[in-house]
Amino acid sequence: MPGPLADVTVLDLTQYITGPYATKLLADFGADVIKIERPGGDPARQLPPFKGGEPHPEKSGTFFFFNTNKRSVVLDLKSPAGRDAFGRLLDRADIVVESFRPGVLDRLGLGWDYVKSRRPNVPLVSITNFGQDSPYADYKGSDLVLYGFAGEMYSMGIASRGPVKMYGTAALVESGAAASTAIMGALMVGRGQGVGQHVDFAIADSHFGGVDRRHATVIAYQYSGRKTPRPEGGAQGLANGVYPCADGFVEFAVAYIRPDRLADMLGKPDWFDDPKWTVPGASANPDLIEEFNGNFLVWLVQRTKREVFAEARRAKVLCGPLFTVEEMFADEHFRGRGFWQPVEHAELGAFEMPGRPFTMPASPWEIRRPAPLLGEHTREVLSEAGLAGAELDALVGVPA
């Protein structure tokens, strides 16, 4: 059964993390994503972790993850022959996605004016740090830089230290997920109405306008004048935060809003009968918190994180165990649901990776091919576009 986008061809000029995650989502749901790489390849091929730890352009776990189901075509867009081949590919594409700095594609002669003149119905989606027309349009970014600026990183961590980011490139992946909706929207207008357009997607904007706290801190300041500083650290309130247990940590949140459930979880149904626990403000009363923690911490350290989680599930209390990646990989819930996807790759061998972002039974997610080797599909794809003979040989690097 083909994925929903099996009738879509994407010309993908994106590099690194954000753009490739957006186009991976389309590729994994059936789109033919033609990844155009410069000679030497997407710089993400140089990013760790590498299989075995040694840098190698075909052994990057980062590149692999973000490029499944794509076909790799190496083109030197600075050469007339490369640009001509790009035009031939554009003739067969439904959408173009790129992540160069603003102006780069124009300077290559392949920007929006070119796309529009050759294929007026085909949208061009540009993914950049700050957008095409920002006063910071030319500024450089990174996961840390963009998230610190546009996301709610300032209030993460503790007051006695500086702000601290999310893991790895989490913020860029979020923006990739947001960008995928922009691509899909542009595609719908392009195909459905025959209207192409140059969509300007800025990573920074997708964090200012995202859902993880920033929208709320900015409006709270306007409403009340209250700022959101970093906290002093540690769990706060009644069963609210990260707590130690027998073999690690567990996280609770606002468990006090359902004291009946919390009491049930602790196996002490009458624990919160005293009205002092439920008067407004009780969860912020330091004396009550100390009294509660005296009992709660004893209960926690007698149990493993899985045991605490099981009791919380039974009593419907908001709780999660702090797993390592290894523990999540082994966990029976995700194993049983078939989340992990087996894959095979010429250089990386056989292994498992995180699977579908969502299930679509009538048009399923599927790994049809691993991430491509550099230029693996140059000949194949350019042949499909009608190139042949010496012209094709020259483009795939066969000496004349």
Next chain:
Amino acid sequence: MATLPLAGIRVVDLCVVWAGPFATMLLGDLGAEVIKVENPFVFQPMTRGGMARPPAPVLPALVAWSGGYPNSQPGPRPWNYCPTFVQVYRNKKSFTVDLRRPEGMEILRRLIEKSDVVVENNAVDTLSKLGVTYDWLKTIKDDIIMVRIPAYGLSGPYSEARALGTHLESVMGHTLLRGYPDLDPSNNTTIFSGDYMSGTQGALAVMMALWHRQRTGEGQLIEVAQAENASPMFAQAFMDYTLNGNVQGATGNQSVHGFVPSGVYPCVSLGTPQEAGDHWISITVTSDEEWQALRHEMGDPEWTAGLDSAAARLAAQDQVDESIAAWTAQFEDYDLFHRLQAAGVPCAPVLEASRVLDDAHVNARGLYKKQRLYDDIGEHQYTTPFYRFPETPATVYQPPVAFGEHNEYVYKEVLGVDEEEYERLRDAGHISMDYDASVP
């Protein structure tokens, strides 16, 4: 005249908290008519507030983005402007109906008949208890698209577990992967990045399902299990484990790709961290060329000798960070930002929320727009869609919606309810702009 991609699509929004409402807001931004179904007798915790009517004395004890109501007062209808949630109500309509009663379910049935998509992210058993299942929806409209966004999935031992985004991050490994490497994870601030992921990808799923329906005439039930959906955020950690058996730990602000320096450095501050007056700049050097640029801007200090290679900088990471911090502390963050960027060094101020509306980028891009809500709480700046589609502009056509603001429209215009039936439903309590007095 071109129209927005989802013009003509009607979405029934049965969502709670952040993930689902964010998904439907994006669909609304892209032109869908999103109709929130709300109940005057049931207050979904963490959807229009922690509670419907929080007592004023409690608010200061809550974190600002939860307790920071207008002028720190709950006012007459706090559910319409709780700072935690108000910003995910843009470009939606809201109507009320009590789904616990048969005539309420009949109203929902009539709405489904005229809709294309249903989105929900409640605890797994919540809607099935009401009888709202995909099978039921299909009997009403054969090609209906239903997107469910449960925490852990519709099946498996954790399917019934109660969770907010932060718990899913714990389970997926994020809470042990982020934060200060030398402190325990209780120092990690509660965050909700999984809501961002499943919200955006829930919207993507709807669009892909519409694409499929267009071609085949077929609807489907989509499951976005949040604890699976968000795992790509930790791609490098999963790949390092699956390829090499490495179990990564917290790396603070260090680059997962080995770029040095990568950190957050102090600038001239206006106040203490407790009053949110401390200023910081983040810097990531991603190449030797950028390192030379930074070095030059710092005036080629002696300590930079011998650090030309990434490997050398990695080996001296702590010393590099300390020395850069001593240098940045002399400057205003925005001054340093423009200066270093002009030299080609990736960096930016770590922007505290109260400074956002003063930023040149935010204003040039129109990321916020002054709006008035249904309730008279004055004019404030609310977020705008992050889509820049020149031919089919995504705009704010409905400011964050009040509870029941579109009762007349939905009942009369969409469902064709006549005046007599409308009054009967109103008298029975289905139609209201207030939560019932029994709701705390």
